[in-house]
Amino acid sequence: MKNKATGKSYAKIIWFGEHNVVYGKPAIAIPIYSVDVTATIEKIQNGQEIHCRYFDGPINEMADNLLGVKTLTNHLISLFGAQNIAFDLNIQSKLPAERGMGSSAATAIAIVRAFFDFFEVNLTRSQLLKLANIEEKITHGNPSGLDSATASSNMPIWFVKNEINEQIDxxxxxxxxxxxxxxxxxxxxEAVSLVHDNVVDEPETAQPLINELGKIAESAREALATTDDELLGKLMNQSQHDLAELGVSNHTLDTFCQIACDNHALGAKLTGSGLGGCVIALAKNQTDAQQISTALRKAGATQTWIQSFKNYQFSTGEAHDNLVR
Incomplete structure (x- = not known):
């Protein structure tokens, strides 16, 4: 056992496939390294304390709004027989809540990694995702697993609900x-219900959009592997058009997308459920990225982040149960 240990995870962004993933179509999500969560466990003299932006005190006094974190932490304490070990768990998160960036999943991933590091036990990817799902089931009821898979990954995720969860080229x-x-x-x-109602009430209009969003994700996978950022930008613009047609965009998101494209973005779209949250824009280089970021801030964006892809690890399409500690 260490005196101090850490675990880290990342924000997730759905690049392609939000909403259509609910209907069995593929989605592509990526970890955002510049927006992370760090969980630190350190030995103390007495008690088992947790400190985060929503709570500061003994773990057993955490309120119901943090029931997922409390349940996961208690499960890990039991798993390692640590009921009598005094420690302080500190969670530092750069992720804004309710923005479609996977805040709860990223927190769960960081906590699990910190515990395994603290007790110096190897952790496989499948173990990590299974444990993180303890928190996600409480927070989200019936999670798809996409958030945890992406928050724990070092490369994009190709995801089909209940079928495929793999890292891609x-x-x-x-x-x-x-x-x-x-x-x-x-x-x-609200956004999921809106799309569902459209599919049920106007299937002749909504279903083709769902199908097209799935095909866009398939084209994007090929573009990601072949360095075709121009095509990726076009696919992002088409996705935004289709998502707006489904009713999940709004004036602010539409405006941000247009401003990004007016400032040299190759493409832009909402990410996540929509009706709020974030917009993403693809830039050909760092200079364009800075210009896009500045323009969006001037237009009212409360925060912007720039994620360079130069340090992303490339997939070999092989085993995904590697040690991740």
């Missing part, structure tokens, strides 16, 4: 992604 060494927070909380349940 990726090669964009000079491009960057700009993420802009609209300042409006995402409305996941």
């Amino acid at each position: 990726f090669n964009l060494p000079t491009s960057s992604l700009v993420i802009a927070d609209s300042g409006i909380e995402g409305k996941t349940s």
Whole structure:
């Protein structure tokens, strides 16, 4: 056992496939290294304390709004027989809540990694995702697993609900992604219900859009592997058009996308459930990324992040149960 240990995870962004993933179509999500969560466990003299932006005190006194974190932490304490070990768990998160960036999953991933590091036990990817799901089931009821899979990954995820969860080939060494927070909380349940109602009430209009979004994701996978950032940008613009047609965009998101494209973005779209949350824009280089970021801030974005792809690890399409500690 160590005196001090850490675990880290990342924000997730759905690049392609939000909403259509609910209907069995593929999605592509990526970890955002510049927006991370760090969990630190340190031995103390007495008690078992947790410190985060929502709570500061004994773990057993955490309120119901943090029931997922409390349950996961208690499960890990039991797993390692640590009921009598005094420690302090400190969680530092750069992720804004309710923005479609996977805040709860990233927190769970960081906590699990910190515990395994603290007790110096190797952790496989499948173990990590299974443990993180303890928190996600409480927070989200019936999670798809996409958030945890992405928050724990070092490369993009190709995801089909209940079928496929794999890391994929990726090669964009000079491009960057700009993420802009609209300042409006995402409305996941409302957006999902809206799309569902459209599919049921107007299937002749909505279903073709769902199908097309799935095909866009398939084309994007090929573009990611072949360094075709121009095509990726076009696919992002088409996705935004289709998502707007489904009713999950709004004036602010539409405006941010247009401003990004007016400032040399190859493409831009909302990410996540929509009706708020974030917009993402693809930049060909760092200079364009900075210009896009500045323009979006001037337009009212509360925060922006720039994620360079030059340090992303490339997939070999092989085993995904490697040690991740």
